[in-house]
Amino acid sequence: MSLRNWSKGHTFGMLLGIITPILCVPILLLLLSWLQDYDFNYLCHKFTSNGPYRVKMLTLSIIVNLLWFYYFLNRTKWEYGMGVILGSIAFAPYVIYIKFF
Numbered sequence: 001m002s003l004r005n006w007s008k009g010h011t012f013g014m015l016l017g018i019i020t021p022i023l024c025v026p027i028l029l030l031l032l033s034w035l036q037d038y039d040f041n042y043l044c045h046k047f048t049s050n051g052p053y054r055v056k057m058l059t060l061s062i063i064v065n066l067l068w069f070y071y072f073l074n075r076t077k078w079e080y081g082m083g084v085i086l087g088s089i090a091f092a093p094y095v096i097y098i099k100f101f
Helices: 008-036 040-049 051-062 065-074 078-089 092-100
Strands: none
Touching: 008 040, 008 051, 008 065, 008 078, 040 051, 051 092, 065 078
């Protein structure tokens, strides 16, 4: 894909692919605090201070982008779906940095 073919659909999908995991991390932490009977503040502190735990939570929250991807795929909005995938890939350098450094 060249930049000449870039459209508003790509941009919207990419923003959706970046914002959705950021919004899903607190929801995921809240859900885990209820299921595992931990304090929410404890899990938030663990998320911010523990690198491997942060990678696990970010990876789980990125999986939520599959819902958007399949939603746009079923509606034949290919640009939006490609943007969601690019937004998910945008987290890769951050996850690799946390995992190995």
